[in-house]
Amino acid sequence: MKTILIHGGRLLDPAAGVDAAKDLLLKDGRVAEIAGPGKIKNTGDAEVIDAKGLVVTPGLVDIHVHFREPGQAHKETIASGSAAAAAGGFTAVAMMPNTAPVNDSPEITRGMQAAERGARVRVFPIGAATRGVKGEAINDYAALKAAGVVAVSDDGLPILKESTMREALASAARHGLTVIQHAEDTNMTAGGSMNAGPVAFRLGLRGMPAEAESQLVERDIRLVGELNDLRPHYHVAHTSTAAAIVAIRKARRNGMRVTCEVAPHHFLLTDEHVAEFNTNAKMCPPLRSAADRDAIVEALMDGVVDSIATDHAPHAAHEKEVEFERAPNGITGLETSLGLSLEWLHHQWKLPLGRVLSLMSAQPAALLNLKGRGTLAVGSFADVLIFDPNAEWKYDAAKTLSKSRNTPFDGWTMRGKVHWTISEGKVAFKAEA
Amino acid sequence: MIMTTQANSSARRKVSLPAAPTLPFTHHPGSALSVEHFSLAEITHLLHRAHVLERENPLMRANRLARRRLGLLFYEASTRTRTSFELAAKGLGIDTTLVSNLSSSIEKGESLKDTGLTLKAIGVEAIILRHNSSGAPWLLEQFTGLPVLNAGDGWHQHPSQALLDLRTLLGHVSPRHFTGDAELTAETLKGYTLTIVGDILHSRVARSNMLLLPRLGAEVVLTGPPELLPEIAVTMGRDLKSGGIRIERNFETALEKSDALIMLRVQTERLAGLDLDLEEYKKNYQLTEERLAKYAPKALVLHPGPIIRGLELTSAVADGENSCILEQVHNGLPIRMALVERAYAALDALEMPTLFGQENRR
Numbered sequence: 001m002k003t004i005l006i007h008g009g010r011l012l013d014p015a016a017g018v019d020a021a022k023d024l025l026l027k028d029g030r031v032a033e034i035a036g037p038g039k040i041k042n043t044g045d046a047e048v049i050d051a052k053g054l055v056v057t058p059g060l061v062d063i064h065v066h067f068r069e070p071g072q073a074h075k076e077t078i079a080s081g082s083a084a085a086a087a088g089g090f091t092a093v094a095m096m097p098n099t100a101p102v103n104d105s106p107e108i109t110r111g112m113q114a115a116e117r118g119a120r121v122r123v124f125p126i127g128a129a130t131r132g133v134k135g136e137a138i139n140d141y142a143a144l145k146a147a148g149v150v151a152v153s154d155d156g157l158p159i160l161k162e163s164t165m166r167e168a169l170a171s172a173a174r175h176g177l178t179v180i181q182h183a184e185d186t187n188m189t190a191g192g193s194m195n196a197g198p199v200a201f202r203l204g205l206r207g208m209p210a211e212a213e214s215q216l217v218e219r220d221i222r223l224v225g226e227l228n229d230l231r232p233h234y235h236v237a238h239t240s241t242a243a244a245i246v247a248i249r250k251a252r253r254n255g256m257r258v259t260c261e262v263a264p265h266h267f268l269l270t271d272e273h274v275a276e277f278n279t280n281a282k283m284c285p286p287l288r289s290a291a292d293r294d295a296i297v298e299a300l301m302d303g304v305v306d307s308i309a310t311d312h313a314p315h316a317a318h319e320k321e322v323e324f325e326r327a328p329n330g331i332t333g334l335e336t337s338l339g340l341s342l343e344w345l346h347h348q349w350k351l352p353l354g355r356v357l358s359l360m361s362a363q364p365a366a367l368l369n370l371k372g373r374g375t376l377a378v379g380s381f382a383d384v385l386i387f388d389p390n391a392e393w394k395y396d397a398a399k400t401l402s403k404s405r406n407t408p409f410d411g412w413t414m415r416g417k418v419h420w421t422i423s424e425g426k427v428a429f430k431a432e433a
Numbered sequence: 434m435i436m437t438t439q440a441n442s443s444a445r446r447k448v449s450l451p452a453a454p455t456l457p458f459t460h461h462p463g464s465a466l467s468v469e470h471f472s473l474a475e476i477t478h479l480l481h482r483a484h485v486l487e488r489e490n491p492l493m494r495a496n497r498l499a500r501r502r503l504g505l506l507f508y509e510a511s512t513r514t515r516t517s518f519e520l521a522a523k524g525l526g527i528d529t530t531l532v533s534n535l536s537s538s539i540e541k542g543e544s545l546k547d548t549g550l551t552l553k554a555i556g557v558e559a560i561i562l563r564h565n566s567s568g569a570p571w572l573l574e575q576f577t578g579l580p581v582l583n584a585g586d587g588w589h590q591h592p593s594q595a596l597l598d599l600r601t602l603l604g605h606v607s608p609r610h611f612t613g614d615a616e617l618t619a620e621t622l623k624g625y626t627l628t629i630v631g632d633i634l635h636s637r638v639a640r641s642n643m644l645l646l647p648r649l650g651a652e653v654v655l656t657g658p659p660e661l662l663p664e665i666a667v668t669m670g671r672d673l674k675s676g677g678i679r680i681e682r683n684f685e686t687a688l689e690k691s692d693a694l695i696m697l698r699v700q701t702e703r704l705a706g707l708d709l710d711l712e713e714y715k716k717n718y719q720l721t722e723e724r725l726a727k728y729a730p731k732a733l734v735l736h737p738g739p740i741i742r743g744l745e746l747t748s749a750v751a752d753g754e755n756s757c758i759l760e761q762v763h764n765g766l767p768i769r770m771a772l773v774e775r776a777y778a779a780l781d782a783l784e785m786p787t788l789f790g791q792e793n794r795r
């Protein structure tokens with residue numbers, strides 16, 4: 001592995017409280033040295049990256065992606081998905097278990113991390129919370145953890161049954177794992193294909209009410225309270241409603257270990273963006289009302305949200321080119337998350353750059369306890385993103401490194417151009433000159 | 434766009450929003466997807482063409498679009514809409530081909546996109562689509578590039594039905610508008626109240642009329658039980674510049690103000706998951722002779738069909754003198770001729786006329 005010297009850049013490492021002109025030396029996959037500009041001498045064998053005018057920051061961490069391997073390689077593989085991740089500035093992603101077969105065993109967990117998968121950045125598997133994600137019997141969390149899972153979830157489906165959720169929270173707490181809930185009371189959303197509200201009524205589509213999310217979050221928070229002695233960590237995936245935010249805010253005020261993530265599409269778009277049955281605006285949870293979206297933005301600004309996560313969910317074109325009600329849920333997001341977050345959260349809404357980066361790196365890394373990531377302190381992994389926070393560009397879905405193009409953001413203006421993504425000391429992505 | 438967000442925290446900040454999409458697709462000018470896409474001037478013209486075509490010598494009329502090709506693509510059972518469109522097309526001389534989901538490759542799992550592309554390759558120039566999924570005609574138009582006439586999609590829209598309902602109403606209210614000799618305006622139906630009765634939730638006929646009649650100044654009243662008429666239905670009227678949409682749960686109160694009624698079929702197949710007692714429904718919302726005579730003796734009674742005698746209305750009302758049900762069926766054919774004619778006129782305007790007719794068309 002080549003030694004890399006990054007010089008001339010602005011090091012912005014929110015977790016370490018650093019925002020200054022610094023040079024970095026990356027060696028053996030770790031950050032070996034940090035010093036003032038020009039202070040690190042190149043012993044001759046280091047590859048030198050000129051970061052003049054650029055920001056050097058910990059590689060981004062996305063704790064919610066769907067790479068369709070094993071089982072649906074035509075949508076995405078670990079190789080293609082991680083290539084898209086690298087292009088988007090990510091050096092670590094956590095992969096949901098709803099593959100085919102479902103990741104509910106140590107063998108599959110290990111298989112996902114095997115070198116043959118050709119991952120361009122670090123991929124952390126999330127284990128299925130229940131056997132076959134059926135929501136009944138919980139899996140062997142000790143064995144899954146030993147094989148490398150960083151959390152458990154039935155994502156795509158909720159853990160609906162109260163006794164199962166209670167057991168999952170307790171067992172996960174004993175093994176130091178987080179339970180990630182896809183909060184959707186499917187009894188209320190059956191047959192629904194978009195947010196319940198005026199737009200759904202007008203389009204003649206069955207709606208999915210906001211309460212389907214918030215009521216399950218409220219139920220789960222009650223369980224977390226009842227299991228307080230075990231200090232379980234409960235995390236709400238892709239939070240989309242104002243009412244769920246209220247419940248999460250309250251739980252945190254009460255000192256519970258309750259965290260949440262939001263996706264760029266939920267802080268930018270509303271159900272109006274379904275427009276004329278655009279299947280690339282169909283996902284679960286669905287795009288919500290303007291009031292819900294505003295509450296999500298507010299929660300990002302005031303710190304109730306712990307992380308931005310994409311819920312990157314690739315689907316082939318022919319799968320999305322069908323009747324709206326029949327189209328699968330999900331959109332891609334790895335290549336647009338940074339560009340959208342910088343354009344809207346930072347440039348338009350004035351959230352400080354360090355806060356945006358923290359929501360995309362330090363905080364999600366801490367949330368899943370990914371040691372040595374989300375910071376560039378000496379000794380941590382050499383997971384580095386070097387980017388220009390002001391460069392403006394247009395996203396062209398046709399050029400994606402993902403196998404799929406199902407995004408509502410094709411042609412949108414982005415801010416912040418990725419120049420290099422370095423994963424554990426290796427260049428995973430380099431922008432064309 | 435700038436708006437202020439309000440949330441639980443004390444902070445209030447200005448948050449600019451990404452613009453809501455302004456119709457990302459450009460529709461084919463010959464398509465009839467939704468009544469929203471028709472200007473009042475266009476509807477006036479359609480009414481005029483319907484009047485002219487209806488009175489034209491059938492032999493002359495059959496030369497208008499002789500040997501052009503049209504596909505009828507039906508994913509749901511339909512009698513009146515299908516036969517009406519088919520006869521309308523044939524009346525203009527068009528060769529039609531019917532593809533239904535029960536006797537075609539659709540049964541074998543072919544996608545709507547591929548079925549549409551196949552029809553196009555056969556030489557079909559426009560497609561009439563009836564589909565059980567809301568929005569399906571948008572998909573078909575997007576992938577074929579052909580004019581698509583929506584013959585009913587899910588719970589969503591049924592534009593030709595709303596237009597024939599309008600023609601029927603105008604026939605009684607204003608003959609000059611009926612023939613398209615007077616321009617429709619936001620005042621044409623001012624002071625006119627039309628009540629839609631019953632299963633609004635599952636009804637594309639209701640949605641289409643709610644999007645059309647208020648634009649002519651009419652007041653649309655919705656009546657029915659909450660299971661079939663959720664409160665949210667009134668939001669359909671929130672951006673109206675004329676007319677209005679409101680809910681009146683009491684059928685008899687609604688009747689007193691009504692100049693016309695659209696009775697909707699009780700779609701028993703949709704009631705499975707709902708907690709609805711049919712006897713209770715009939716008690717509250719069935720249109721009987723007595724109710725009609727007592728509360729709205731002059732009201733026109735419309736129904737998109739098929740009717741279920743003894744359920745949403747009694748046999749006596751269906752056959753009574755207020756009933757316009759067969760008149761609606763009659764009015765459908767000329768309206769659909771005008772819509773089909775419009776589709777081919779748009780096609781011809783888009784492409785250079787050829788000397789050798791259809792064989793050179795794409």
Ligand SMILES: [Zn+2]
Pocket residue numbers: 155156157182237238284285
């Ligand atoms: Zn999910």
